[in-house]
Amino acid sequence: MTLHDEGPVGADALDRVTWALRRAELAVTALKEQRLRSLGMAAAHYSLLIAVHVDPGLAGAELARRLNVTPQAVASLVTRLEGRGQLERRPHPRHRHVQELHLTDAGRDALRKADSVITEIEQQITEKLGAKDSTQLKALLGQVTDAIQQVQPAGPFSRPVTLRDDGTPG
Amino acid sequence: MTLHDEGPVGADALDRVTWALRRAELAVTALKEQRLRSLGMAAAHYSLLIAVHVDPGLAGAELARRLNVTPQAVASLVTRLEGRGQLERRPHPRHRHVQELHLTDAGRDALRKADSVITEIEQQITEKLGAKDSTQLKALLGQVTDAIQQVQPAGPFSRPVTLRDDGTPG
DNA sequence: GGTCGACTATCAAACGTTTGACATGGCGCA
DNA sequence: TGCGCCATGTCAAACGTTTGATAGTCGACC
Structure with a gap:
């Protein structure tokens, strides 16, 4: 936009906020997955379970929106967790076609x-950063999320996108 | 570990650093994907291209490690980008079996x-946060990454993990 | 100089996800 | 009351990725 096109492309690529963000998230996710693995649970399962725990009676489609995945993916996970006896589908009192x-x-x-494992990781981070910096980090991350969603009204693009070989949208 | 087991599970789940981190990364990734889409490029392609740009002559396996994916995934992307004429495989001067x-x-x-698009997003964030907070955010995210990798020596767990239906590692 | 070990690249198969399409059921509106 | 609209849930297929296993190649050590 200004004059950053002067230098070689990506010269500052390693020093970007979004890169630091990605690396941190990647590291955290990997560690969660590793720790959760010994409990026989994947991170996606944990996310789904805790979402249902916070809001019991949630519908699959609504859950999909919150987790930023397609309803299909949710159905797949739900079927699996139901098979394990950890989750239950109940008929919706009003909407017959919907299931809670x-x-x-x-x-x-x-x-x-699983949550104790996640909490442990969370504590390791907050201890390393200290209470004050942890609070500020959360605040800054919130600002980033807001800044993005301000541009992108959390619409149909909140979900993953794939591309065909020729570049046309799948 | 201390006495957080008292309250209901996940009561503070919405106020965790790792959640804020995940939401921010999700939002950023979604926006990047959306913007890149109009250029006929996926975020994964951009990551690969810029990595090769920064370190020309990179081998596929090394590239896979940096991008936190399997060599297979890299090979798939490389084949695609090569088909588009954006990437080139050259024989390695010393190692015949390796390709640069x-x-x-x-x-x-x-x-x-693509990079101008990414840079634009980066600028929108840094403008919203201001120079000072942006720098600190990067620093804090770096501390998070370090804290994680301190526990987990960046070994074979840096890559994604999946689980079978019964919970045994795939 | 020969052999062991480590690394790279590739093939085949399984898994999970997205995409597209369809049937079902509730709700607003004329 | 009847009709169109929207949302939910499910099925079939395609895509991309991970996993597991194999062959080829270089470097080090004896």
Whole structure:
């Protein structure tokens, strides 16, 4: 936009906020996945369980929007977790075609164990940063999210996108 | 670890650093994908191209490590980008079985356009935060990454993990 | 100089996800 | 009351990725 085109492309690429953001998120996700693995749970399962825990009776489509995945992916996960006896599908009282999602006791138990693992990671980070910096980091990250969603009204683009070989949208 | 087990699980889940981190990264990635889409390029392609641009002659396996994906995924992307004439495979001077990756002129051109889009997003963020906070955000994110890698020596777990239905590692 | 070890690249198969399309059911409006 | 509209959920297919296994090649050590 200004005069950054002068230098070689990507000269400052390694020193960008979005890169630091990506690397941090990648590292955290990888560690979560590793720790959760010993409990026989994937990060996606944890995300789904805790979302249902926070808002019991959630519908699959709504859940998909919150997790930024397609309803199909949610259905897949739900079927799996239901098979494990951790999640339960109940008919919606008003909308017959909709089904509510609820945690079973086994699901709550699994979530409790998984959450302690996640909490432990969270604590390792906050201890390293200190209370003050942790709070500010959260605030700054919130500003980033706001700045993005200000430009992009959280519409149909919040979900992943793929491209065909020729570049046309899939 | 201390006494957080008292309250209901996940009561503070929405106020965690790692959640703020994830949401911010998700938003940024989605926006990048959206903007890059109009150029017929996916974020993964951009990441690969810029990595090759920064370190020309990179081998596929090394590239895979840097991008935190498997060599297979890199090979898939490389084949595609090579088909578009943006990337080039050259024989390695010493190691016959290894192939160097280089950008073509078309690749450099595509990268330049893509990078301007990414830079624009970066600027929108830094403008919103201000120079000072942007710098600190980068520093804090760096601390998070360090804190994680301090526990997890960047070994074979830096790559994504999947789980089978029964919970055993795939 | 020959052999062991490590690394690179590639093939085949399984998995999970997105995409596209369709049937079902509730709700607003004329 | 009847009709169109929107949302939810599910099915079939395509895509991209990881996993597992194999062959080829260089460098080091004996």
